[in-house]
Amino acid sequence: MTSALRLFSLLLALAVPPPAPSPTPAHAVGAGELAGRVADLLAKGDLDAVFARFSPQMAAALPSEQFRAVWNALPEQLGALKAFGKPVVRAEGGIEGAWIPATYERASVSLRLAFDAEGRIAGLRILPGPPPEAWSPAAYADVAKTREREVVVGSGEWAVPGTLTLPAAGQGPFPGLVLVHGSGPHDRDETAGGTKVFRDLAGGLAVRGVAVLRYEKRTKVHGARMSGLALTVKEEVVEDALAAAMLLRGQPEVDPGRVALLGHSLGGMLTPRIAAADGKLAGIAIVAGNTRPLDVLAIEQIDYLVSVGSMKKEQADAMRHEIARIRALDPAKLPAAGTLLLGAPASYWLDLAGYDQVAAARELKIPILVLQGGRDYQVTTKDFEGWKKVLAASPNASFLFLPKLNHLLVEGEGPSTPAEYERPGHVSIDAVEALEAWARSLPARTDR
Secondary structure (H helix, E strand, C coil): CCHHHHHHHHHHHHHCCCCCCCCCCCCCCCHHHHHHHHHHHHHCCCHHHHHHCECHHHHHHCCHHHHHHHHHHHHHHHCCEEEECCCEEEEECCEEEEEEEEEECCCEEEEEEEECCCCCEEEEEEEECCCCCCCCCCCCCCHHHEEEEEEEECCHHHCEEEEEEEECCCCCCEEEEEEECCCCCCCCCCEECCEEHHHHHHHHHHHCCCEEEEECCHHHHCHHHHCCCCCCHHHHHHHHHHHHHHHHHCCCCEEEEEEEEEEECHHHHHHHHHHHHHCCCCCEEEECCCCCCHHHHHHHHHHHHHHCCCCCHHHHHHHHHHHHHHHCCCCCCCCCCCCCECCECHHHHHHHHCCCHHHHHHHCCCCEEEEEECCCCCCCHHHHHHHHHHHCCCCCEEEEEECCECCCCCECCCCCCHHHHHCCCCCCHHHHHHHHHHHHHCCCCCCC
């Protein structure tokens, strides 16, 4: 993926969450027809008319000048635009969206559009390759061997919908896992390009006798209302993970003494903090979780993307400048209200700067599994070795390194790239089986 495409996609993923699903949309036009109208305007070069279709939140996150700059930069990198294809409609997490295929001289990309209840553009990404194929469950996640019911995680104004996946056979009590998302406004499936990480895990683990609770991330459901708040990971991740663990312990099919947490990426980094706050978890699984600060990882990712041709130097320099601003944050001299740094407010970065996941993990007396993929360029073997070093003396810690897996736990060969994420894929059966064995081996807590 080119640098402009990658940065554009990253910024919109952080700053413009798709709208919440509306049971009674105010417009009568489907996503496919709306997307077709946008494609017609883009084909005519009428960017003003496209921008006029942005929702207020979208327009604030991607001002007209920035939108023009990104769009006009594409032919410089991909060659002349040759044609738009017919929009493809897909539903993800209860939200109908559309993908517009766009063919350039040197590459094909897809415009991923989400619309709000008024038919306005509320989400936009430009991604490599054709639209994704319709998703189907992994072979190891036989839906006939599972049962699901809808639940609500938390209460009050920030409550979020979730899904409890259970084995179809038996009444339990089963061990249970709460799945905690990575960064960005994820749906309950943790959909990332062509992979649904959490849906694969839920189905695969439930078939094997483990109850799994997954839920919509607060920033996805309530993103618009959270905009402008002094957000930290407490509001973004921790509070809902604690509520989910409490909910799972109260389900009649689940053994309350064997409820554990599985955190992926940012969620993995935060699992020690969540476990310390909960005090009743039977264990934590840190999956592709980092030991090093996020700003260090970000610089390393930028260098990697430049090295594999997925980011240009100019875009890399712009992101390094943003990271330098994050590192220079002073609690006594905060930037103006509403200022976002890599899509998050200063409060978010200052909170993380005060969190030491390594020290927090060292204090835990519960089983810890660290699982890492060898092809992961976002959280690397340096972090895996970091966990091994700090937890080496812990009799409850175990470690699993799977060399063929990328950050989404999908198997592959050769260096991983952002374009790989957009291809259809499923979580490796090796990861599913390892997590199942670990969850089923957890001793029950008696002090819950």
